Structures are given as C-alpha cells and as structure tokens.
Amino acid sequence: MRPSKDIFDAYEERSWRSVARRQRALGMEFVAGRREGSYIWDAEGRRRLLDCTTGGGVHALGHRNPEVVAALQGALDRGLDGGMWMMPNEEHLGLQDALAASAPHAALNRSVLTLAASNSNDLALLFAFRVTGRRKVLAYRHGYHGHAGFAALVTGSAGENVIGYYNLPDATGRFFEPYGDLAAVERLIDRDVAAIIVEPMDYETFAPSPPGYLPGLAALAHRHGALLIMDETRTGLMRSGRMWMCQHSGAEPDMLVCGKGLSGGLYPASAVLTTAAIYDRCINQHELAYASSMGGNEISAAVGRKVIEIVRRPDLAANVAALEERFKMRFGELCRRRQDTFFPGTVQGAIATIGLATPAHREAIAPALFRRGILMHSVSAIAPDGAKFFPPLTSAPAAVDEIADALDDIARAWRAGGPGAA
Ligand SMILES: Cc1ncc(COP(=O)(O)O)c(C=O)c1O
Structure with a gap:
C-alpha cells in the first residue's frame, strides 16, 4: 500500500489539493x-x-456494515447490474415500495431514485417549477443542498459561496435567516415562489427546529401556492431518533429528499419522495417526461432497500x-x-x-x-x-x-x- 504521505503529496500536486491542504494545515494528515x-x-x-x-x-x-455489504454482494451474485432504464425492474419497484412504507406521511407514496442528493434536490426543484409554473425558491442562508443544478442555486452560505464563485445565474434563490424565524420567510414569499427548501434542523449550528416552525413553513408555502421540500439528506433514516426528522414536528412536506445513508456508505443511492399527483405530472405525463440512465438501477435499489430495512428495526x-x-x-x-x-x-x-x-x-x-x-x-x-x-x-x-x-x-x-x- 502506498504511504499516506505520498498520497497527500500527489493530491497536492495534481488532485483535490484543497482537501489535502486543509487536513495538513490542521495537522490531521490521515x-x-x-x-x-x-x-x-x-x-x-x-x-x-x-x-x-x-x-x-x-x-x-x-x-x-456487514448486512449492507452482504446485500451488495448478493445483488451481484444474483446476476443484477445497473439495469436498463427503459425496462421495468423488480428491485427498483421494491425500493419505491419500501420508501413509500416509511414515508413521513401517507401522501408521499411515490419516489424517484437518483445517485446523489444534489441530483435529488435538483429534481425536486425541477418538479416544483413544473407543478407551480414559477421559478423562485426560498432557502436558508446557511443551508447546503448541493453543488449541482438547481441545488447549487439554493446553496447560499458565505463559506460555500457556490453562486458567486461559479458565476451562476442568481435569480432563483432568495435566502432567509435566522433559521427558526417564520416572519423572516414570510417577508420573502410571494406568488413567484415555487418552493421553500429547508433541512429540518439548522445544520450549521445543529440546533433542532423550534416547535411549530416546520408546520408553519408548510402552511406558509401552501397559503402562497408554493411547495415545501424537506431536505433530509443528513437528518433522515433515523438520525434524529425518528425515521425522518420532520416527523418530530408533524410537518407534512410535499417532497422529501433522502441521500447519503441510503447508499449504506457503499453504493450511490438517493431519492426524492413525493406525491402521486406531482410524480405523475412530472414523470408520467408523456413518454419522455423524465429519463435517467442509472435512475432505477438494481444495485442502488438493493442496497437502499436493505438500509431501509435496517433503520426501521x-x-x-x-x-x-x-x-x-x-x-x-x-x-x-x-x-x-x-x-x-x-x-x-x-x-x-x-x-x-x-x-x-x-x-x-x-x-x-x-x-x-x-x-x-x-x-x-x-x-x-x-x-x-x-x-x-x-x-x-x-x-x-x-x-x-x-x-x-x-x-x-x-x-x-x-x-x-x-x-x-x-
Ligand atoms: C443537506 C444536503 N443536501 C444535499 C447534499 C448533496 O449531497 P451529495 O453530495 O451526495 O450530492 C448534501 C451534501 O452534503 C447535504 O448535506
């Protein structure tokens, strides 16, 4: 095995230099x-x-995790692979049913499988634009939703500075703070807003959302004809002691994004949970309304299903x-x-x-x-x-x-x- 120092040096020379430098600066070369x-x-x-x-x-x-490793190995041993997106497959359906059975409320009984939460947030916002016919999104100033597509347009923290750094079109996101203050969101919402996207906690400080905040956001969004997207990429899958963190508050989002842990730490998997109405409107309205080459792949589905089985125990x-x-x-x-x-x-x-x-x-x-x-x-x-x-x-x-x-x-x-x- 190549010594750690060599790998750090090579990173500094020709790879993800900022990662290596940050760790080295902290004296945490590992x-x-x-x-x-x-x-x-x-x-x-x-x-x-x-x-x-x-x-x-x-x-x-x-x-x-030995059970997830076995699920992954088992999927390969059973002859599965990335599948063919234009043909139905049983594993994909199994994951969709498992997600529906574990959703925070009964109406979120449809899901789209992706390979990263950035893509899931991108897709959730795409759906929101389609369903509402609007193009603005409200997001928490210090939240993070990804470095891709529309997700990048709603990642507004000074530290990441995704919008400014990459010279993105900046007309989509409007950012509110502090987290937990409904009035701050109310001041920004109008009939151009397609969705509010938020995590169920202030991930910057790790403070849980105050009582009433998330249901308040749902009510506010709905009063203005917008949707609530709950990004549970980090907080979902039992992290907070409930399957989804938004369940502590009783909030009922229109879409929920799940990622990271759905992969079991082994094979990329993420998902957007949504309602039948949104799903059909966005995915099924015509033959090519949606396409993704690995978006129903058997390996991710087998792994994700095992993860859901474990976290529900x-x-x-x-x-x-x-x-x-x-x-x-x-x-x-x-x-x-x-x-x-x-x-x-x-x-x-x-x-x-x-x-x-x-x-x-x-x-x-x-x-x-x-x-x-x-x-x-x-x-x-x-x-x-x-x-x-x-x-x-x-x-x-x-x-x-x-x-x-x-x-x-x-x-x-x-x-x-x-x-x-x-
Ligand atoms: C809340 C949240 N949403 C979305 C993402 C993007 O996930 P990914 O990097 O898997 O695309 C992250 C990643 O850190 C995240 O924490």
Whole structure:
C-alpha cells in the first residue's frame, strides 16, 4: 500500500489539493485504510479514529456494515447490474415500495431514485417549477443542498459561496435567516415562489427546529401556492431518533429528499419522495417526461432497500435513543464541571454539540480531538460556537464516553497551558 504521505503529496500536486491542504494545515494528515463499524484506521494501520463525521451521514450504519455489504454482494451474485432504464425492474419497484412504507406521511407514496442528493434536490426543484409554473425558491442562508443544478442555486452560505464563485445565474434563490424565524420567510414569499427548501434542523449550528416552525413553513408555502421540500439528506433514516426528522414536528412536506445513508456508505443511492399527483405530472405525463440512465438501477435499489430495512428495526431506534441519553448525560456533566471551557449545546438522537466558551478554541478543538482518536464533524460557522458530532447510529453508547473523556482531557490541558497546549 502506498504511504499516506505520498498520497497527500500527489493530491497536492495534481488532485483535490484543497482537501489535502486543509487536513495538513490542521495537522490531521490521515488516509483511511481499514475501516469497520464506527472506526477507521490509517493506511499504515498505526492510528485509529472514532468517526464522528460519517461524511454527514453517508456511513450512518457504520463503515462496511456487514448486512449492507452482504446485500451488495448478493445483488451481484444474483446476476443484477445497473439495469436498463427503459425496462421495468423488480428491485427498483421494491425500493419505491419500501420508501413509500416509511414515508413521513401517507401522501408521499411515490419516489424517484437518483445517485446523489444534489441530483435529488435538483429534481425536486425541477418538479416544483413544473407543478407551480414559477421559478423562485426560498432557502436558508446557511443551508447546503448541493453543488449541482438547481441545488447549487439554493446553496447560499458565505463559506460555500457556490453562486458567486461559479458565476451562476442568481435569480432563483432568495435566502432567509435566522433559521427558526417564520416572519423572516414570510417577508420573502410571494406568488413567484415555487418552493421553500429547508433541512429540518439548522445544520450549521445543529440546533433542532423550534416547535411549530416546520408546520408553519408548510402552511406558509401552501397559503402562497408554493411547495415545501424537506431536505433530509443528513437528518433522515433515523438520525434524529425518528425515521425522518420532520416527523418530530408533524410537518407534512410535499417532497422529501433522502441521500447519503441510503447508499449504506457503499453504493450511490438517493431519492426524492413525493406525491402521486406531482410524480405523475412530472414523470408520467408523456413518454419522455423524465429519463435517467442509472435512475432505477438494481444495485442502488438493493442496497437502499436493505438500509431501509435496517433503520426501521426497533433495535436501531433504541440504540439512537441510548446514544442521545448518553450524550445528554456526559456533555451535561462536562459543561457543569468545566464551565470555563464548555457550555451546553443541543442533542437530538445522534446529533450532538457542545458549546466552546473561548473563541480561540474554535480552531484548536478538531486537531486536539484528532490527537486523541476522535474525528469530530466541525465547528459551527455561526453563533453559538459549537463542536459538532455526528457518529454512526450503530455506535455503542460507550463511544460517547470516548468523546466526553477526550473533551475532558483537552479542557484540562487548555486550563493548564492555553489553546496550543492540547
Ligand atoms: C443537506 C444536503 N443536501 C444535499 C447534499 C448533496 O449531497 P451529495 O453530495 O451526495 O450530492 C448534501 C451534501 O452534503 C447535504 O448535506
């Protein structure tokens, strides 16, 4: 196996330089070798990290989940392949039925399979334009919906700056903030708006949506003849303790996007869940109303179906509840004991933050955790400053103890010697 340093050097020389530079700047040079469950080892097999990013939920069922690996291998062994999009296939139908059975409300009983959530958001917006005959979209300023197509037009954060950087036509998206403030959305909506697209939490801060916000957005959209698209790419599939995070609020979106974890971390799969009326209007109205070469492929469908089967089992929900409880307990205790370093953040399901009391710790926390074997998600780019954790849903609750113990150790070192000390 090629040494990690060579791979980093080659990345810097002729590949995704920004990725390599960012990791190097943080002192976090790491190329994944073996991986299993909640852990990844470096290519040399010397270091192990607890993965608390899961790529934003790609590896929600752990790395190389044995059941998903078997489903993928089984699909190949059964003679399946990418299928032929112009012919019906049973696997695709099976995934559509599984998605319908797990939808947040009964009307979302149709779905379109894609290979990435960017494409699903692109498609959901395409459908919204067709159904409403309008072209504007409202989106949260610090949300992320992808780097492709219409999804890119509604990704408005300063950090990503997709619209400005790529010189995109900027007449589609209108951005609201703060998250959770209905009046801010109401000020922007009019009869040109086709859809509001939103995640069911403020993913920048990891704060869950306030009570009434999501149903309020649905009502607002519908009052103005627009649609509500719920982007559950990161929050869906039991991440929050419910199959879909929007279910905590009772909101009923017109479309829901699912991605990342639907792939089982192994084979690309994403989907748009929608109503029969929207589906038929957009997909079936004439023979070539929609086409996608791999958009009903058997391998993605087999993997996605297995993922849905696993996440709907009561034991997974129970494990997420146990993770939530452990996060609340350990982070709560840490915040009480180390008030100079941490303040309380938010926890819902396997989505957790802990506030950082000192701005200088924003940059220092990820490398300090890395040195202690924890790969954290990120620090929020907007207030409040919070360190974010997004571990596999299959992690043992003891994984939370690893995180909390590392944070405790870091706080001790900082107290003794300042941000550089840990
Ligand atoms: C909420 C959300 N929507 C859409 C996307 C785009 O997904 P993909 O990169 O799989 O196309 C992402 C990716 O991070 C996301 O987090």
